[in-house]
Amino acid sequence: MILKSRDKPILALFEWIRVRLMTRFYTKREGIQKYAGKLCPSIQDRLEKLKVESKPFSATPTGSFLYEVGSQYKRHVVDLVKKTCSCRSWDLNGIPCKHAITAIYINIETPEDYTHPCYFKETYMEIYKEVLPPMPGQLEWAETG
Known part of the structure; x- marks a missing residue:
């Protein structure tokens, strides 16, 4: 960036960085206030792709x-209480994997509720609230001496 x-x-250099940060904070803060979803937009898009990928699993x-949870060739163990899957994807990034999404839908719930709070819109707004x-x-x- 610099x-x-x-x-x-x-x-x-410091003045340039200060202005860039001031502008970035303002832009991020204004952009997320217009967004209506529960999760950040990029995470919501990622979750939507995973929802489509979860269709062939039972x-x-x-x-x-x-x-x-599995298909013809692979099986995975999903624990919704611990928020874990044996594929380890959910454990590593906090976003339910395609296997977990299948289990969440069987449990008649939404994957957004099982996503780590660091991806919520409120958390994002909290990060950029400082002016x-x-x-x-x-x-x-x-003037100083």
Whole structure:
């Protein structure tokens, strides 16, 4: 990001970074407020693709919130309480995998409810809620000894 300005003097470089951050925070904050979904847009898109990929799988309940999910060739164990799948994808990124989505639908619930809270719109808004205050130009700075 700073390739354009890294050859500048240190104060000019810091000023460039400050303005970029101030603009980025404002843009992110305004963009997410217009969005109506529960999850961030990119995560929602990813989840929609996984929902389509989950169609060929079938889930067999083996216990309370415990399912065996598979197709003709592969089987995976999904635990909805622990939010884990034996393919480990859900464990690693916090987004239900295609196997987990199949089990979630059998349980008559929505995959969005099983997604890690770090992907929620509220969390995103919390990250970008801070406002970087504008700063007067260098000529208006207070003189110090």
